[in-house]
Amino acid sequence: MSKKSLIAYSSWTGNTEKVALRFKKVFEARGWECDVFKIDRKTDAANPPFNFENYDFVCIGSPIMLGLPDLKILELLTKSPLSGHYGQPSIEEFVDLMRKNPKTLPHPSPEKIKEMEKKHPDGKIVPGPKSGVVFVTYGGIHLGPKEAAPSLSFLENELEHLRFKCAGSFGCPGKHGNRATPEWWHGDIRNRPSERDLLRAELFLEEKLDECRI
Secondary structure, rough: OEEEEEEOOOOOHHHHHHHHHHHHHHHHOOOOEEEEOOOOOOOOOOOOOOOHHHHHEEEEEEEEOEEEEEEEHHHHHHOOOOOOOOOOHHHHHHHHHHHHHHOOOOOOOOHHHHHHHOOOOOOOOOOOOOOOEEEEEEEEOHHHEEEEEOHHHHHHHHHHHHOOEEOOOOOOOEOOOOOOOOOOOOOOOOOOOOOOHHHHHHHHHHHHHHOOOO
């Protein structure tokens, strides 16, 4: 039986999609089944067209805007029944609730709490044995790769809440409009991700699959 991989990503300008498709190329070259899903505003994050549990390796990708991953991707991860966050409000819902009543911290319903306790009876999550990676594209206008680090850590954390051990994270610059501004940290990024960036993406995933011995 061939191994199964999942690539779930969002892409606003096509940058993240380029990386996702290169990841798909790596899986197919190794004889894996590979399902690719683009997550957008129409996606029902609570009922996505796939089940995380059906895959041996998961890749989660997102663009970065204002220092954060796409909220739809975060919603996809936190609303999965596998997640320790299951039953809690999404980030967007949380912000909306706090704006309406900043003195009230929203909590899951008693029913959802019982479901969470069944999934995690000892209160902790131990990721594995399955693995995955996270990836982002970003502008990095002011601080370069440092601007991607918080989002990558955020995605790593949420992937491990699904009990997939995060084997690594990948980030590369992506075009930000059509301006060529030498003063930006990465300089002119109108043609990025470049072919070199995408080859780096392939090598990154190949190395992680070798490390995981799958």
